[in-house]
Amino acid sequence: MPLLDRNGSAEDRWTRSEGAAIGNIPAAIVPWEVLAAALDAQEPEQVIGVILPNSVPFSALEPFLPRLALVAIAFPAYSDGRGFSLARQIRRAGFAGEIRASGPLIADQFAYALSCGFDTIELPEASAARQPVPQWLRARDTFSATYQRGYSESGRNVLDQRRAARAAAPIAAE
Template sequence: MTLITEDGAAEDRFTRADTLEAALAAEGPVLVPLPVAADYLAKRPGAETGISVPGATSIDEIRPHLAAAALVAVEFPGFSDGRGFSLARKIRREGFAGTLRASGPLIADQFADALACGFTEVELPETMANRQPVQQWLAAKETMSVHYQTGYGTEPSILQQRLTARKGATR
């Protein structure tokens, strides 16, 4: 897997563990699936923990674990499934300030949107990273400066900008 932040390639500090036993045996920060999270956190309170969730997961299922998580990895089944972007916004609206990772076969053209939705990093399978190297991701990040959706990114949306301009023109 290749991990990309807005600054470039990064080292992954988290070890993926699919079972409670594997998580307890791992050293250092651990990334566990949502169904394992409660049991792991009960046995290792205060441990640096990441939680892996499918993009179709309800925010209600994730909410109880956000305060204890250092990382939430939203799993994308394919680049054409955008539910993970919506989930990222909901996680950020819940006040989660930790690392938010998009994980799966995304494409570089989605990097700017991922960052605007609140993701801080993208984890790619090697097959995807080989087709679109880190430099391509960093270049793609700069291709969008405004968004159609309200509430994405730090600047007003295109609609908000147009409404503001229209109000100024009628005065």
Template sequence: MLLIDREGSATEAWTRADGAAIGNLSHALVGWDALPEALDQKSSDQKIGVLVPNSLPSEALKPFFDQLALVAIGFPAFADGRGFSLAKVLRREGFRGTLRASGPLIPDQFDYAIACGFDEIELPEASASRQSALQWQQARGRLSRTYQRGYTRDGNILDRRRLARAAANSPAG
């Protein structure tokens, strides 16, 4: 397993719990089915994360937003893009914790994942053995500017053009 965030390879703080048995894990990652039970047992200093399927409706997760430090969205395959939309919707609905993409993504999807609201990627070993953290870093920003507004990316082209128009229209000096 390899965990990657904006800074490069990251240290895994989370431990996968067996069902809802979170014991005294400081960062317990549970499955969607076990979430209500795990939250019942949660002590005040414990953090809970949940791994959800990419087909989960955002409304199902919304009531738990305040109690969750991490949501990991499963990517069954890199070509299954549902997780990008789910991440985007969870951010819009107000989830402020860490968003993780969990599955065999490829480095060329890193920017897309960040733009849709993800913070980190958890790669299975089979992918990590071929694709180094360095390759993931190098894939960032390959397309220096993109067109879409409303995504987590600085200075999209439409906003840049708007700024240029404003500068051209403002009085000299």
């Protein structure tokens, strides 16, 4: 599956494992259901990531975060936005590893995914063929403001920007 980061196509250093047997895989992504067993089997030089459904509550994932290098959140459909909220909670908890969206997102969601804390997006082949990398990069640059506070690099939302512009504007003489 093609992988994108904020700059375009990215190389994937991670290998998916279907179970907790991660043996000699240096960077292994395991399913949520076997995460605890995989962490118990982790070798000293090995890094572990998890792929989890977007329905997993943050409280269930939180105890594992210090031992993870990657959290991949599965999106069953582009219209199911629960993964965006989960990514935001993970970032706010201080997770500094990679957060990956995995599923059929669309290019119009790229800027929002990045602002929620996603580092990479793993697309099914069909989605990547329908919307090539240049389209994703154009979509990334389309939105410069957000409606939610704390989702932009400046931390200010559209309303905050409007208030600041009004305050900076000279008062018209009557």
